[in-house]
Amino acid sequence: MRTHELQKLLPGRSRQSIAKKRGTTGFTYRRPPFTQGEDEEIRRAAPTKGATAITHILPHRTPWEINKRAQELGIKLFNYHDKPLTIIGEPLADAIRQRAREDGLSMRGLDAELNTGGYFTNCAALRVRRGSGPYMPNIRKAIEFFDAELVTGPDGTITIDWKDF
Template sequence: MRRNRHLRTSELQKLLPPHRSRLSIQGKRDRAEGLGYRRLPWKSGEDEELRRAAPTKGATAIHHILPHRSPWEINLRAKALGISLFNYHEKPLAIIGEHLADSIRQRAREDGLSIRGLDCELGTGGYFTNVAAHRARRGSGPYMPAIRKAIAFFEAELVTGPDGTITINWKDE
C-alpha cells in the first residue's frame, strides 16, 4: 500500500487480495501514517500531453490519455498552466436537415441554451435533440406542435412565403 499510495482506493483494491473491501483499505489508509492518498507531481511529459490534447479534447477525454489523472486534476493543471480545454459548446452546431428545427436549434445556441435544455424547457421529449434529425432522414416533415412551442418560447412567428415555404421571423433581429 505504501508503494502505491498514489493510486485511488478502487485501483488499490485490484492489487490486493480479493477479500479486502474498499472500506477496509480506506480505513487502513486513514489509520496508518504515510499511507494516505498523495497526488503525484505532474511530469513535463504529462504537461506536454495536456497541451497537445487541449485544443480538441476536454478533461474527460484527456483522462483516457492520462488514466492516472482524474478529470478534476486535469482541469486544475490546465488552469495552472493557463491552458483552455476544449469546450463542446464551441463546436459548430450540427445541421440536421430540417430547416425550421435547425434555425430553432441555432437560436437556442445563440441564447446560451443547450439543445437538451431547450427540449426540457419546452417539454418536447427530445425533438430538437434527436427526433427532428430522424424525421429529416426519413423524409417526414417537421413536427409542428414542437415547432410552435419553440416559436412561442422565443416570441417569434412563423411566416409563409409566396412560394409556400415556412420560415421563422425572429422579432428581435
C-alpha cells in the first residue's frame, strides 16, 4: 500500500512516521510497471495533453511518473509554452506580447516585471472585447522595458520601433 493509504488505516500517524518505519523495516512500496495499455494511452494523449492532464486518464499515476515514462518511450508530451501565442486584437499589446515570448518571458512574468497587474496576461484582451483602446501607461512601461519607442505613421497609426540592430 502507499503511504497515504496506510495513513488512513493508522489514524494519528504522520506520513513521515509511516515512511520512516517502512524504511527501517524494509517494507517499501514499489510502483507496478507500466502496462502496454498505459503506454498506448500516453502515446495517444501526448500531442494534446501534458502529464497533469494525462493523470485524469491514468489516475493511479502521478505526473512525475508519466513524464518519466514518456521520456523512456521517447515521447514528447504537449507543452503549453510550445503553443502559439494568442492574438488578442490590440496591435500594440500583441506586438509587446510577441516580443516578450521571443525573449523567453511569459505573460505573467512580463506583468510581474512591469508591475502591470495582469494587463498583458488578460486585461488587454478584455479591453478589446469591450471596445476600449489600449491602456497606454502599461504600453509605455513595456516600451521602456524593451528599450523601444512608439512611432506614429503618416496615417496616424501608432506602431513600435524595436530598435533591433
